[in-house]
Amino acid sequence: MAKGREGLRVFVASLATETNTFSPLYVDRWAFEDAFYCRPGEHPETPTLCSGPMVAARERARSDGFELIEGTATWAEPAGPVSRDGYESLRDEILDQIRAALPLDVVLFGMHGSMVAVGYDDCEGDLMARARKIVGPECIIGTELDMHCHLTDQMVQAGDVIVAFKEFPHTDFLARARDLTDLCLRAAKGEVSPVMTVFDCRAIGGFMTSRQPGRDFVDRLLAMEGRDGILSITIAHGFQAADVHDMGTKVLVISDGPSDKAGALAESLGREILSWKGAGSAPLLKPDAAIEAALAIDGGPVVLADRWDNPGGGVAGDSTVMVEALLARPEIPAAIGAMWDPVAVSFCRAAGVGNRISLRFGGKAAATSGPPIDAEVTIRGVTDDLLIPFEQSLVSLGPAAAITLGNLDVVLASGRAQTFSPAVFTRLGIDLGAKKIVVVKSSNHFYAAFAPIAAEVLYLDTGGPYPGDVTKLTFKKLRRPIAPLDPNPLL
Numbered sequence: 231m232a233k234g235r236e237g238l239r240v241f242v243a244s245l246a247t248e249t250n251t252f253s254p255l256y257v258d259r260w261a262f263e264d265a266f267y268c269r270p271g272e273h274p275e276t277p278t279l280c281s282g283p284m285v286a287a288r289e290r291a292r293s294d295g296f297e298l299i300e301g302t303a304t305w306a307e308p309a310g311p312v313s314r315d316g317y318e319s320l321r322d323e324i325l326d327q328i329r330a331a332l333p334l335d336v337v338l339f340g341m342h343g344s345m346v347a348v349g350y351d352d353c354e355g356d357l358m359a360r361a362r363k364i365v366g367p368e369c370i371i372g373t374e375l376d377m378h379c380h381l382t383d384q385m386v387q388a389g390d391v392i393v394a395f396k397e398f399p400h401t402d403f404l405a406r407a408r409d410l411t412d413l414c415l416r417a418a419k420g421e422v423s424p425v426m427t428v429f430d431c432r433a434i435g436g437f438m439t440s441r442q443p444g445r446d447f448v449d450r451l452l453a454m455e456g457r458d459g460i461l462s463i464t465i466a467h468g469f470q471a472a473d474v475h476d477m478g479t480k481v482l483v484i485s486d487g488p489s490d491k492a493g494a495l496a497e498s499l500g501r502e503i504l505s506w507k508g509a510g511s512a513p514l515l516k517p518d519a520a521i522e523a524a525l526a527i528d529g530g531p532v533v534l535a536d537r538w539d540n541p542g543g544g545v546a547g548d549s550t551v552m553v554e555a556l557l558a559r560p561e562i563p564a565a566i567g568a569m570w571d572p573v574a575v576s577f578c579r580a581a582g583v584g585n586r587i588s589l590r591f592g593g594k595a596a597a598t599s600g601p602p603i604d605a606e607v608t609i610r611g612v613t614d615d616l617l618i619p620f621e622q623s624l625v626s627l628g629p630a631a632a633i634t635l636g637n638l639d640v641v642l643a644s645g646r647a648q649t650f651s652p653a654v655f656t657r658l659g660i661d662l663g664a665k666k667i668v669v670v671k672s673s674n675h676f677y678a679a680f681a682p683i684a685a686e687v688l689y690l691d692t693g694g695p696y697p698g699d700v701t702k703l704t705f706k707k708l709r710r711p712i713a714p715l716d717p718n719p720l721l
Contacts, residue, residue, distance in 0.1 A: 238294075238418055241331045242287040243301030243324045244273075244340035245357065246280035248308035248378065250471040250544025251346055252697050254596045255309035259316040265645075266305040270327065273303045278623050279400060280305055282407025283340040283374050285622075290411050301327040303340070307646050308544040317347035321357050328364050335418045336370045337361055338411060343379020343394065344469040351474040351707065355384030362388045372414035374407050376400070378436070381428065381466035382476040390417060391424050392482060394464040396448045397439045399675040404622050413461055413484070423487045424461055429496035431479040431503060432712050432719035434700050436467035437510025440677045444510045447502070459486045460495065465503070471543055471697050473705045478712055479503065504713075504720075514691035514698070517555040521562070524667050529685040531565075531668040533676070537689055538696040539599075540673045542648040546570055546595030547671045550603050551692040553592060553640065556667065557603075560636050565662065566669040567641025568616070568627055568654050570595075575644045578631035579612045589633065591642060598695030607633040607640075611658035616643055618657070620650040620675070632658035639665075648672040651679045 247257060266278055277285040281303045291298035301324050306312070328337065339361075345353035358371060365371070372391040375381075379394060386392065393410040395403050416422045437444035451463045462484040468477050481500040485492035503510070514537065515523060524532035539549035547570040556564045574591035581587045586608045593602035609631060616630035628645035632655075639660045649670040655662055662668055662683060669690075670676045681687060697703050701714060711719035 238296035238335045238415070239299065239331065239333060240287060240291070240296055240336040240338065241299045241301060241328055241334050242283050242338040243327065244281035244284055244303035244305070245320055245324060246340065246342040246345065247306040247312065248342050248344050248376065248469060248542070248544060249311055249346035250308060250696070251311060251473045252471055252703070253310035253544040255544065255546060257306050257309045257312040257316060259313070259319055261306040261309070262304040262316065262320060265307050268303040270300045270302065273300065276622050276624065277404050277407065278305055279403055279620070280342050280376065281340045282403045283338040283410060285404060286407035286411040287338055289408070290415060294415070299331040308542055310544060312345060312347035312353070314348040317345070317350060317353055321353070321360070324357065325360055325364060328361055332365070334365050334369050336372065336414045337365055338414060339373040340407065341373055341375060343375035343381070343466070344472055346472060346474060352380065352382045352384055352476070355382045355388060358388035359384055370414045370417045372410050374410045375466070377465060377467050378469040379466050380468060380472065380474055380476040381480045381482060386426050386428060390414070391462070391484060392426065392464065393462055394466055396451060396465070398437070398444070399440060399677045401621055401678050409462065422461060424484045425488050425492070427483050427485065427492040427496055429481045429493070429500040431481065431500040433479050433504055434468060434470050434477065434712060434714065435479045435503065435508070437503065437506065438512065438674055440674060440681070441512060443506060459489055459491065461486055463499070465499070470700050473707050475707050475709050477708055512689040514689050516691055517552055520688055520690050521555060521559060521667065523688055527686050530666040531662050531684060532666065533680050533684040533687045534667060534669045535673065535676060535687065535689045536669055536671050536692055537673045538692050538694055538698045540648060540671055540696060541570065541646045542673055542675060543696040545695045546599060547646055548592045548595050548599050549692060549695065550592040550600035552669045552690070553603055554600065556638050556669070557635065562667055563637045563665045564667040564669070565639040565641070565655055565660055565665050568630065568643040568649050568671060569640060570646040571642045572644035575629050575631050575642050578609045578633060578642065579629060581609055583609050583612055585609050591640070596695055598693070605635050607635055610634050610639060610660070613658060616654065616657060618651040618653040625650060627654070630658065632660055648675050650675055652683060
């Protein structure tokens with residue numbers, strides 16, 4: 231193939247999932263192929279959460295004229311550990327594509343940053359290190375990560391540029407992919423010399439950018455980039471539902487060349503985050519308290535986020551805790567979704583819209599999911615594919631059904647994914663404007679789409695199954711000392 235005008239050869243691929251090592255759900259290669267799997271050149275024009283570099287690289291190849299070689303792009307829904315064969319087969323598939331594409335000036339990866347497989351606690355670092363051995367020291371390796379990543383030493387040593395999302399909810403995955411692509415191309419042309427400096431906060435933390443102080447903090451980070459030799463700033467929040475060595479909050483500053491200022495800035499920002507002492511996240515309410523708080527708010531709907539039964543955290547999304555709580559208050563117009571139950575969905579689709587059937591749903595994956603619900607339900611709506619928007623991407627929840635139990639509507643889905651959008655309900659005929667309470671199976675990614683229609687947003691503590699209180703977990707691999715498990719870990 232002829233080289234482009236710039237003479238650069240760029241390779242891009244994506245391999246991603248988020249691993250909850252405490253989850254009873256298991257992942258193999260089929261889980262990737264079932265959720266999202268694109269062979270070279272098959273990736274759609276819109277990005278998924280962790281494949282932004284595929285789209286950003288295409289944009290720049292069209293505008294700049296360099297030669298772009300696309301590899302595999304694949305994603306599995308968050309769950310428990312990935313099988314060894316599942317990870318190794320996908321990793322080696324991409325590495326073989328890199329070998330076939332040599333020589334290369336830039337390698338771009340779209341990954342999550344918290345994939346754990348049997349025998350591999352740092353899948354992203356492993357892939358990057360193996361890619362480095364293939365492409366050599368002169369090739370620029372750039373990686374986009376989810377902010378809920380484990381920023382490992384191996385990643386930093388193997389890569390030249392690492393950029394993570396800044397926003398939670400993740401509204402900026404394509405914008406950050408464009409930042410990554412631009413920095414890597416500039417580095418390949420010799421326009422900048424990126425040097426990465428990391429400050430380890432020695433803490434398990436994180437914050438939302440849908441509330442203060444996280445909102446103003448990230449706005450300041452964006453304003454700092456591109457000034458005074460600072461090319462990029464990333465806050466790696468960590469993913470607390472993983473027992474791996476590098477889990478926790480870290481700050482990464484990329485400077486143009488070596489810089490003492492980068493280290494000082496990274497530490498300053500890290501200590502500022504620590505000073506918030508949890509204020510960056512929302513207070514969590516038990517089910518009955520959340521319902522009472524919602525009833526005290528004028529108007530509706532009041533959105534309640536079931537953070538600890540969020541499929542995006544690697545758990546099933548089939549907890550019945552809030553279903554039971556709302557059924558105990560039958561006078562309240564409410565909705566809940568999307569609950570993962572492919573068996574119940576198949577029964578509803580077979581029975582048909584408008585029919586009333588006896589149905590058992592929810593409470594299947596683990597004891598922490600609660601007991602299944604047995605009820606007479608009316609089938610309100612069905613669909614062969616519940617396709618919903620999430621920023622620039624589209625997410626499929628597969629065949630789905632809406633059922634009605636008195637004043638409560640429940641959306642059941644065959645695909646396990648977060649409730650990113652009101653479309654989960656509206657596309658099955660549920661009028662959210664007529665509801666006082668809407669419960670969403672999501673941590674915070676729902677916020678951008680639901681906040682405009684919500685009277686208020688509250689966050690739930692339903693007791694599991696996602697491990698909400700890290701002090702109650704048994705960590706065997708996590709580096710210590712680390713807050714809040716140990717006092718004053720930075721001293």
